Amino acid sequence: MAQSNFLTLDEVAQNLKVTRQTVSKYIKNNELNAVKINKSYRITTDDFESFITNNSTSEEPQIAYLKRTKNCALNYGEKVDEFEILHAVSTGELKIIEKNHSESENKFIFGDNFLVLKQLLDTYRGKIDLVYIDPPFGTGQHFNSIDDHAAYSDKLVDSEFLEFLRKRLILIRELLSERGSIYLHIDKKIGHYVKIIMDEVFGYHNFINDITRIKCNPKNFARNAYGNYSDMILYYSKNRDEQIWNDITETMSEAKRKELFPKKHPKLGYYTTNPIHAPGKTLDGDTGLEWKGLLPPKGRHWRYNRAVLTELDEQGLIEWSSTGNPRKIVLASEHKGFKIQDVWEFKDRGLSYVDYPTQKNDSLLERIILNSSNEDSIVLDCFAGSGSTLKAAAKLNRKWIGVDNSNHAFEIIKEGLSKENIACNYFEYFSKY
Ligand SMILES: C[S@@+](CC[C@H](N)C(=O)[O-])C[C@H]1O[C@@H](n2cnc3c(N)ncnc32)[C@H](O)[C@@H]1O
Numbered sequence: 001m002a003q004s005n006f007l008t009l010d011e012v013a014q015n016l017k018v019t020r021q022t023v024s025k026y027i028k029n030n031e032l033n034a035v036k037i038n039k040s041y042r043i044t045t046d047d048f049e050s051f052i053t054n055n056s057t058s059e060e061p062q063i064a065y066l067k068r069t070k071n072c073a074l075n076y077g078e079k080v081d082e083f084e085i086l087h088a089v090s091t092g093e094l095k096i097i098e099k100n101h102s103e104s105e106n107k108f109i110f111g112d113n114f115l116v117l118k119q120l121l122d123t124y125r126g127k128i129d130l131v132y133i134d135p136p137f138g139t140g141q142h143f144n145s146i147d148d149h150a151a152y153s154d155k156l157v158d159s160e161f162l163e164f165l166r167k168r169l170i171l172i173r174e175l176l177s178e179r180g181s182i183y184l185h186i187d188k189k190i191g192h193y194v195k196i197i198m199d200e201v202f203g204y205h206n207f208i209n210d211i212t213r214i215k216c217n218p219k220n221f222a223r224n225a226y227g228n229y230s231d232m233i234l235y236y237s238k239n240r241d242e243q244i245w246n247d248i249t250e251t252m253s254e255a256k257r258k259e260l261f262p263k264k265h266p267k268l269g270y271y272t273t274n275p276i277h278a279p280g281k282t283l284d285g286d287t288g289l290e291w292k293g294l295l296p297p298k299g300r301h302w303r304y305n306r307a308v309l310t311e312l313d314e315q316g317l318i319e320w321s322s323t324g325n326p327r328k329i330v331l332a333s334e335h336k337g338f339k340i341q342d343v344w345e346f347k348d349r350g351l352s353y354v355d356y357p358t359q360k361n362d363s364l365l366e367r368i369i370l371n372s373s374n375e376d377s378i379v380l381d382c383f384a385g386s387g388s389t390l391k392a393a394a395k396l397n398r399k400w401i402g403v404d405n406s407n408h409a410f411e412i413i414k415e416g417l418s419k420e421n422i423a424c425n426y427f428e429y430f431s432k433y
Pocket of ligand 1: 152357
């Protein structure tokens with residue numbers, strides 16, 4: 001919005017999400033300044049900017065944040081009014097540069113993600129079910145690939161970085177569907193500030209988890225600190241408890257199987273046994289009565305009615321010890337998997353094993369996509385890097401959109417998708433001026 005260009009009434013209406021008539025009313029009431037060029041009214045971007053500034057008070061956003069957070073907000077000098085971010089004019093357009101299929105999604109857009117997200121709002125407002133982003137971490141470093149290609153620069157730091165991210169998060173919130181959610185990957189140096197920004201943008205009540213991701217092997221630091229071998233993934237929904245939640249479980253590892261189901265049955269496979277009685281005495285019910293010549297131990301009752309116990313025994317699912325003690329057989333094959341907890345181990349592979357610096361693990365992305373999207377969902381990664389999220393989404397039959405502004409990322413994404421026969425349409429954001 002720095003340079004002074006002209007906007008049509010339709011463009012102003014579109015930006016303010018009001019009708020053309022409302023814009024005319026603003027002009028008639030002298031609230032919005034317009035100039036007549038060739039019989040049509042035009043508004044300079046400077047006038048439009050003043051209109052936005054005049055119509056948003058500094059107290060309003062503050063009050064909005066306080067409602068969304070625990071009655072506090074993160075303050076720094078460059079914090080732009082949310083209204084202004086939402087109504088900033090995007091003068092560019094997305095041009096197709098390579099068409100490989102006829103679907104509307106499954107596309108990669110080369111360009112700055114703020115401008116691209118603004119453009120995507122026209123078509124995808126409220127339609128994106130899942131966003132995974134792994135932005136730069138505000139480290140001030142430059143990242144190169146193993147063959148020394150400049151991949152991207154992480155040069156914004158501190159509050160400038162937070163504001164960069166906040167602007168994009170506000171647009172992402174508008175893109176998310178009512179059942180949508182966002183996972184934001186970040187390190188622990190800046191992550192706690194980002195948490196407060198996310199509370200302000202999405203609302204504290206929509207915060208679901210702070211997932212600790214174990215990223216590498218334990219470190220042997222010389223400095224006086226605990227080894228730092230994890231980062232964090234902040235998970236928010238657009239609307240708490242309405243988000244897609246497929247409740248996927250963690251399958252049992254072989255080590256866990258050995259620990260929990262150590263015995264092998266010739267026909268039924270690996271198993272363990274559980275007692276068939278439980279604490280508490282039944283006074284006059286079936287579960288307190290004698291079964292196969294045995295009474296439940298003192299102060300306990302049978303876990304099942306005697307008819308069920310007999311049926312289990314006939315099916316060979318009761319194991320009798322040499323001393324005549326019965327226990328129920330529990331099969332490893334019937335284990336439903338473990339509830340996933342908030343510490344995940346998905347270690348990064350070394351630079352020589354990946355296509356792009358800071359490339360994330362495929363299985364981590366598959367877990368997120370499986371749990372928080374469905375086959376009809378659109379998955380967005382607007383810090384796409386190597387395209388790892390896009391590939392995982394394609395593999396799981398989701399629709400996907402990727403954005404990045406690094407030339408190297410663009411090359412790697414093209415190479416990676418074509419290697420895996422994943423059809424993608426490629427676009428570029430062009431500024432009109
Ligand atoms: C940490 S990397 C993402 C790595 C990715 N998750 C992967 O698995 O390969 C961050 C990416 O964000 C991109 N990026 C940074 N600022 C951007 C911006 N303003 N617009 C678009 N992409 C941006 C960088 O080019 C870089 O590729």
